[in-house]
Amino acid sequence: GPGSEFPGVEPGHFGVCVDSLTSDKASVPIVLEKLLEHVEMHGLYTEGLYRKSGAANRTRELRQALQTDPAAVKLENFPIHAITGVLKQWLRELPEPLMTFAQYGDFLRAVELPEKQEQLAAIYAVLEHLPEANHNSLERLIFHLVKVALLEDVNRMSPGALAIIFAPCLLRCPDNSDPLTSMKDVLKITTCVEMLIKEQMRKYKVKMEEISQLEAAESIAFRRLSLLRQNA
Template sequence: MRDGLKDIQAQVRNYVLAMEGLFGAAHNMTFLFAPLSGETAKQLKLSLCRVAVQDAMIRGLTEYLEAPLKAVLDFCDGIDLLAKQRGQLLLDYDHHKRKHEAARRESGKGGDMEDEVKARSTKLNASIDNLKDCTTQILAQVAALSKVEPQLKESLFKGLSACQVFYCQASLSAFETDFVESTDMRDYVMSLQSTTTTLENSMPLPPLGEHVAFLRNALASAAAEVRGEGKLGYVYGRPLSDLEEPPPLLLECIGFLDANGLYVPGLFRVPGSTEKIQQLKSTFDAGEHVEFDERIHDVHEVATLLKMYFRELPEPVVPTAFYHPMLEASDLPEFVETVRVLVAQLPEINRTCVRLLFAFLLRVSLLSAENLMTTENLGIVFAPNLLRAPNATEINVMDLQPCINLVKRIIECAEEIFPGLWKGYPVAASQG
């Protein structure tokens, strides 16, 4: 499957190169309108080819063609990483299967191995659930690629339209600036004005970045639909910008985990039952209230629900515009002051959700001797769910460790970074 994805990537990249070659050739054309002669033609060639073709058409290429293609390529890279992860999960499954079978054989010989068999069985079942979940994600995302083909074609068409519109706009500007008094150009100027107006009215272009975000959301929505989760739900996958206050899911999960999970080893690292997690997720997405009960709900299932919520946000809780400034702050002596300023610039709903999460993660880390979740381990778990570079589907592999370090340091300095850290925290006893 990875080979097939690489073929897709190669085809798309070849298309980008072909488009660059096409516009490079256009840049070298002597003139793009009807032939003219003399000094006027010479000046037009110098002015229009430089201003209109090089700047305008290449701008259309990079902003309206290359960017959406990169979004799809990033999505393909994400599938490739999932495939590698699945390979590791297969090895884990084989390992736990052998250990489980060995424990059962020893138990059959009369040894006191009941607890060992149960422990091995639990780990084996967890590895099976992880493998199933990863496989489901891969199949869903591969299917999503074909489902969004119309949107991709539309985006590419808009890219070609953008090149044409930008060219006419820049050309008209060049005419009006350099040849405003040239009587022999009057007909060309009038014709170009008419063409430019027609194009602008018939091919309205989306704001920069909007069409890329639309494409990324279409991919996420298609993948969710293939997984049987329907369209982006009432809670999961819903942009934070749609909300005025933190979703009940966030408060319910933090409250339950604070009360029942702080002393549980491997919190956030041990998976819960995939079937039960999907049932709970569907309930939340249907807009129904869920009141967690420690007699019914497993800590690891609720922890997974919380991670999934942040992972499936179409725009991460730390918006992509803050990705590089946040990473750059990690190595600064003024780390706390810099991050505090950046956090203050987040949209209010994002700032509230981030504050509540890091308040909880701070409490988890303070009991790491019991739950084994140090700030480093929490960074490993949450960095991929909270941070994403612009026009990417996940953290750049090269940025993974810096992102982990960033989350780690924010947890450690949470009380200094977030004013009123415990405001609205769902467990009153934790305040202070």
């Protein structure tokens, strides 16, 4: 992998290909997982989460610490906006964006389809072609953004707002030739990411609904059982 020409020297955790940061033990890069988990524990109720930027010096300090030894970093010592800022940096600095240069055109074409269900089906078809490390990391990130968006009433971050922030971190044009085209592309990319967040939210809500029905059914069954026992 990278850095192999200097045996014993760690390539670090920023600006490195996703697949070299994953392994059998860690299907998602440690820095990504650690930052997302912390935000999920401590940040979901923060208004303007991901929109506000943290103090530059704290962000730099955190980035440096994660670059050196992510496992040792105590994230509770950093303000939440430094943490969200470093997460966005981590995504932007990947040599190839999470949703890859190879798939860029296909994602755009998916969004250009006339009908919403077609668009979604096409987006999910493109996702299937992502390398495994990218796919796992993206899935983890989208799940995180769903958790944020589910608390929009508190944190004021809608799927649309999150998409505007994250789309440029996840997909970028292989060659920024024509600024006008790339502006149009940014809108399409944003739509693509917004649709992903909304669709996963929908699936999550369906799942939760099924679980609560199941739990209700279980508790009814359990009550019946205990009644039967009393009568036996």
